[in-house]
Amino acid sequence: MSERIPVRLVETFEPAQQKKAKPSNSLIHTRSFTGLFRTLRLSGAGFLFLAFFGTVWLNWGGRQAVLWDLAESKFHIFGATFWPQDFILLSALLIICAFGLFAITVFAGRVWCGYTCPQSSFTWLFMWCEKVTEGERNQRIKLQAAPWGLNKLIRRSAKHTMWLAISLLTGLTFVGYFTPIRPLAEELLTWQMGGVSLFWVLFFTGATYLNAGWLREAVCMHMCPYARFQSVMFDKDTLTISYDVARGEHRGPRKRDVKPAEVGLGDCIDCQLCVQVCPTGIDIRDGLQMECIGCAACIDACDSIMDKMGYARGLVSYTSEHQLQGGKTHLLRPRLIGYSAVLLVMIGALGVALVERPMVSLDVTKDRGMFRENSEGLIENIYSLKVINKTQQRQDYRLALVDGDGFQLQGKTEISLAPGEITDVPVSVAMTADKPGSSSQTIRFKVSDVDEPGIHSVADSRFVAPLNR
Numbered sequence: 026m027s028e029r030i031p032v033r034l035v036e037t038f039e040p041a042q043q044k045k046a047k048p049s050n051s052l053i054h055t056r057s058f059t060g061l062f063r064t065l066r067l068s069g070a071g072f073l074f075l076a077f078f079g080t081v082w083l084n085w086g087g088r089q090a091v092l093w094d095l096a097e098s099k100f101h102i103f104g105a106t107f108w109p110q111d112f113i114l115l116s117a118l119l120i121i122c123a124f125g126l127f128a129i130t131v132f133a134g135r136v137w138c139g140y141t142c143p144q145s146s147f148t149w150l151f152m153w154c155e156k157v158t159e160g161e162r163n164q165r166i167k168l169q170a171a172p173w174g175l176n177k178l179i180r181r182s183a184k185h186t187m188w189l190a191i192s193l194l195t196g197l198t199f200v201g202y203f204t205p206i207r208p209l210a211e212e213l214l215t216w217q218m219g220g221v222s223l224f225w226v227l228f229f230t231g232a233t234y235l236n237a238g239w240l241r242e243a244v245c246m247h248m249c250p251y252a253r254f255q256s257v258m259f260d261k262d263t264l265t266i267s268y269d270v271a272r273g274e275h276r277g278p279r280k281r282d283v284k285p286a287e288v289g290l291g292d293c294i295d296c297q298l299c300v301q302v303c304p305t306g307i308d309i310r311d312g313l314q315m316e317c318i319g320c321a322a323c324i325d326a327c328d329s330i331m332d333k334m335g336y337a338r339g340l341v342s343y344t345s346e347h348q349l350q351g352g353k354t355h356l357l358r359p360r361l362i363g364y365s366a367v368l369l370v371m372i373g374a375l376g377v378a379l380v381e382r383p384m385v386s387l388d389v390t391k392d393r394g395m396f397r398e399n400s401e402g403l404i405e406n407i408y409s410l411k412v413i414n415k416t417q418q419r420q421d422y423r424l425a426l427v428d429g430d431g432f433q434l435q436g437k438t439e440i441s442l443a444p445g446e447i448t449d450v451p452v453s454v455a456m457t458a459d460k461p462g463s464s465s466q467t468i469r470f471k472v473s474d475v476d477e478p479g480i481h482s483v484a485d486s487r488f489v490a491p492l493n494r
């Protein structure tokens with residue numbers, strides 16, 4: 026009689042792809058946890074939410090403190106006004122932010138994604154709403170599998186109401202940075218909002234609801250360009266969240282009072298808690314993966330297990346490849362020094378540019394006619410000088426020529442402008458002394474503050490005369 030061979034499931038290292046295969050409609054239900062990194066993340070996100078939702082309501086000098094006034098092409102920020110001519114400074118600020126992000130990524134991997142990225146922060150907020158309305162992880166899984174009934178309807182409605190309320194507030198706040206928030210909110214509450222404003226508020230409401238409520242980790246995994254290229258910035262000393270394989274394997278359950286070495290096990294008890302708290306649903310024990318957003322939830326979860334088991338913390342921790350290989354993490358390294366040096370130089374240059382920023386602007390447009398002879402028989406050219414008072418006070422300005430020997434500026438040369446006023450001043454320049462051999466030459470205009478001549482701006486144009494003079 027042939028004997029049946031007993032078959033049993035053998036716990037092996039599954040290939041990562043196989044482990045991650047999930048039905049396309051499956052949601053990731055994360056488990057609640059506490060810990061140092063969660064506290065840090067909540068503090069960081071709380072500060073950012075406060076700054077985002079609160080700043081828009083602040084007033085400064087009688088107007089909204091931070092407002093990008095699209096209608097007038099001006100950016101107001103705490104009493105300073107930036108004009109389209111200043112937007113090069115904004116580009117410089119964005120480049121500085123990009124370099125700052127590069128430097129931080131080289132040093133500490135995806136801390137931006139884990140702690141401050143709006144996508145992650147809003148996702149955590151929406152997950153909290155889910156917990157409040159649908160319960161803990163197990164309850165949510167049960168609710169998802171349950172057929173539709175009154176309980177499911179009420180809980181789901183409550184969740185989506187919370188999501189929509191946060192999304193609407195986010196949409197309104199975002200648009201409020203481009204259109205004054207107080208009238209905008211009033212219009213929304215009284216159902217009188219104009220079509221364009223309403224479109225953008227609803228657009229950003231929908232974007233928040235979709236991204237943080239439904240797409241979540243898919244944005245990080247499939248849509249975010251930063252996630253794609255940041256791994257090339259990593260080096261062997263970059264801090265990443267890693268599982269200590271040498272210490273953790275072989276993984277397996279055991280009683281609390283059993284020493285791992287005595288049963289041939291490592292420190293990982295294979296409780297799966299690190300997987301259950303992961304917002305992207307991956308297993309950190311499979312190694313560094315592109316899907317890992319560096320939120321450190323798995324560190325908090327594993328540390329709590331290590332505490333319960335009486336083992337040292339840090340089975341999952343911030344570490345570097347060098348450290349995992351038994352070496353030391355080098356903080357100062359050429360790439361990091363290079364990024365930091367460029368960053369410091371750029372911050373310094375931006376600071377100087379901001380301080381030196383001319384508070385009066387001058388643009389010159391030459392009349393399309395080439396030249397003409399005036400009543401005194403002098404050759405003259407016509408110009409239009411566009412002057413902008415970029416300050417918050419009324420200012421008196423003087424118009425003049427720089428190194429204008431042989432030329433005379435004619436027309437209005439003293440003007441007074443209200444705060445933020447733009448004016449066009451028509452002037453003519455007459456050539457009082459012949460300059461033989463040249464039919465066209467550079468001519469420089471200057472506008473300067475009457476009380477503070479140091480505040481000035483210059484602009485060049487051409488003076489055209491007949492050749493044969």
Ligand code: SF4
Binds near residue numbers: 266304
């Ligand atoms: S593996 Fe850990 S750090 Fe990475 S996303 Fe998941 S929980 Fe966050």
Ligand code: SF4
Binds near residue numbers: 292293295341
């Ligand atoms: S939480 Fe720690 S002990 Fe539990 S499975 Fe993850 S690595 Fe192992």
